[in-house]
Amino acid sequence: MKLSPNTSPTEPADLLIRFHNQVGAAIDVTGTITRAGWSCHGCGEVHSDYSLRVTREDVNDHAATCRAAYHRLGQ
Numbered sequence: 821m822k823l824s825p826n827t828s829p830t831e832p833a834d835l836l837i838r839f840h841n842q843v844g845a846a847i848d849v850t851g852t853i854t855r856a857g858w859s860c861h862g863c864g865e866v867h868s869d870y871s872l873r874v875t876r877e878d879v880n881d882h883a884a885t886c887r888a889a890y891h892r893l894g895q
Contacts, residue, residue, distance in 0.1 A: 849876065
């Protein structure tokens with residue numbers, strides 16, 4: 821059984837930024853400059869419908885504290 825974080829999942833077509841949490845799990849920011857959202861491949865948390873500026877600040881805060889490494893999300 822694989823126990824490492826999902827560090828490089830398939831990139832969605834509308835990927836804008838990819839962050840990584842404290843254990844290396846990817847957090848994808850997707851959408852457009854005016855309407856963006858993010859999803860964490862570590863803990864599964866999802867947020868949407870913010871401007872890119874607000875989304876980037878929100879996901880950066882999440883990445884700084886999230887230590888989840890669930891590797892089977894989205895499968």
